[in-house]
Amino acid sequence: MKAIVYTRYGGPDVLHLADVPTPAAGDRQILIKVRAAEATKSDCELRSFRYAVRWLWLPLRIAFGITRPRRRILGGYFAGEVVSVGGRVTSFAPGDRVYGSAGLRLGAYGEYIVLPEDAAIACKPRNMTFAEAAAVPLGGLNALHFVQRASIKPGEQVLINGAGGSIGAHAIQLAHSMGAQVTAVDHGIKQDLVRRLGADDFIDYTIDDVTTTGRTFDVIFDMVPGSPYRRLIGMLQPGGRYLNGNPRLSVLLRSALTTRLTDKTVTVAFAPETKQALATITEMIEAQKIQSIVDRIYPMSQAVAAHRRVETEQRQGAVVITIGEPDEPAEP
Ligand SMILES: NC(=O)c1ccc[n+]([C@@H]2O[C@H](COP(=O)([O-])OP(=O)(O)OC[C@H]3O[C@@H](n4cnc5c(N)ncnc54)[C@H](OP(=O)(O)O)[C@@H]3O)[C@@H](O)[C@H]2O)c1
Missing domain, CATH: 3.40.50.720 (NAD(P)-binding Rossmann-like Domain)
Structure with missing residues (x-):
């Protein structure tokens, strides 16, 4: 599969497209074809390893790789389509349109991602495109x-x-x-x-x-x-x-x-990202109490520009990268 990868810490230019092995779903996992991922401030911080809050540097550096990034594919928040599920998965089926958080596993900047069934994943709000949905979690x-x-x-x-x-x-x-x-x-x-x-x-x-x-x-x-x-x-x-x-x-x-x-x-707690919380968000979106705010959408080939846009701080809402095929319209 194609993925936006980085093999060293640095500016947006360290991001590039590469062919990497496509993951496969284990027994309690689902394989998702990613259609859109938010390019977040956190992604930029993990890429550059520059943190305004300095105490985070050491624990995160130990977790993510001392000399170079251990996880080469960034992307914590996404929307996509379930392609296959492990034998013991009961809550998702191939064809489900989903959105959610990959948490610290990251990986949403690749065409496919494998996540445990119990991760913070829910059915995509029907009134949103993949790009709009990816901008929410x-x-x-x-x-x-x-x-x-x-x-x-x-x-x-x-x-x-x-x-x-x-x-x-x-x-x-x-x-x-x-x-x-x-x-x-x-x-x-x-x-x-x-x-x-x-x-x-x-x-x-x-x-x-x-x-x-x-x-x-x-x-x-x-x-x-x-x-x-x-x-x-x-x-x-x-x-x-x-x-x-x-x-x-x-x-x-x-x-x-x-x-x-x-x-x-x-x-000062960090948010535990849960399936239940995402279900609450979905209900609020479908009741039109929350809207998605997308600033600009970039194709995978322009990931460098997407990260620059996040870092210039001129954006009005989320910067989204479409992964793989073009997006499709939302239901009314
Ligand atoms: N606690 C958690 O669980 C958690 C989870 C995820 C992320 N985070 C961290 O939380 C931070 C914010 O996340 P985010 O994704 O919302 O970031 P973000 O999209 O970059 O938003 C930060 C906003 O604060 C504005 N800002 C900067 N300096 C300001 C000031 N002095 N006074 C008022 N506003 C100011 C920025 O505007 P400008 O355009 O002027 O810069 C920007 O609009 C990130 O550093 C991220 O790593 C925490």
């Missing part, structure tokens, strides 16, 4: 996890820092659908996008510092590495919740103290 699963942990109530004031990114854009939609008043913080070029997704208010971080506005919030959802922890905690209402999806080591250490010693709660 990263943002949807991570945002759902944090929004659920925040137990948002209707009318609460929610601040989303990094709101125009893959995770933030889904968090806006989820918080808005729960009846929250959402304030989004991101670069000014993303204002129209985040307002369209349900943000009531917008702060351009390149012009204004949200921590000096004098405003307070019930929930702060923060995806920006290196944001000012103490000042953000100071913006919480009594009983407020701060959720950080990209914590520095110092935030990890201080979070327990804040939760124990104050009336505020800090959550």
Whole structure:
């Protein structure tokens, strides 16, 4: 099969197309023909091994390969079609159109991927193309996890820092659908996008510092590495919740103290991506409570350009790579 591979860490140019062996499904596994994969910030970080949150470098380098990448095919989030299933698989059959997360196994930048039946995979929302569906699981699963942990109530004031990114854009939609008043913080070029997704208010971080506005919030959802922890905690209402999806080591250490010693709660957990959570997301998509936000779609041969687009940070939504055949229209 064809795959976008990389054999050394570096800039987008290390990505190239290669022929690699097609995997086969084991007893409890499914073989999926990938049709689209999101090119994510995480893929770019794994490719370059540059992390804004520095403590992640060592554990990830040990896991992914000290001198060169152990897993040559990137891609954590995808949509595709089941081609074959192992003898003990009961919940999927050949022909099923699916989407989901490959988790740390990666591999969605290849024409075929094998995943365990119990991975975070679900039937593709019928009202989405493969490209649109591939743009959902990263943002949807991570945002759902944090929004659920925040137990948002209707009318609460929610601040989303990094709101125009893959995770933030889904968090806006989820918080808005729960009846929250959402304030989004991101670069000014993303204002129209985040307002369209349900943000009531917008702060351009390149012009204004949200921590000096004098405003307070019930929930702060923060995806920006290196944001000012103490000042953000100071913006919480009594009983407020701060959720950080990209914590520095110092935030990890201080979070327990804040939760124990104050009336505020800090959550820094990484999202467990589950089948049940993806099923919830699918229901919300089919009920038109969540939409997919695709910025640009690139063919496999332009993976380098796709990663450049993610890294220039000018994108309005997800960058998607179509794998193999062209996409097909969604059902109405
Ligand atoms: N906790 C978890 O489970 C988990 C899971 C997946 C990923 N992550 C990590 O979380 C991070 C975000 O993921 P993502 O995929 O949503 O990234 P993303 O798509 O790049 O989104 C980040 C957003 O934050 C904006 N931003 C940058 N600096 C800002 C600032 N000072 N104030 C406000 N907004 C700012 C960026 O805008 P610009 O265009 O201006 O840069 C961008 O729109 C990544 O580093 C990723 O590795 C965590």
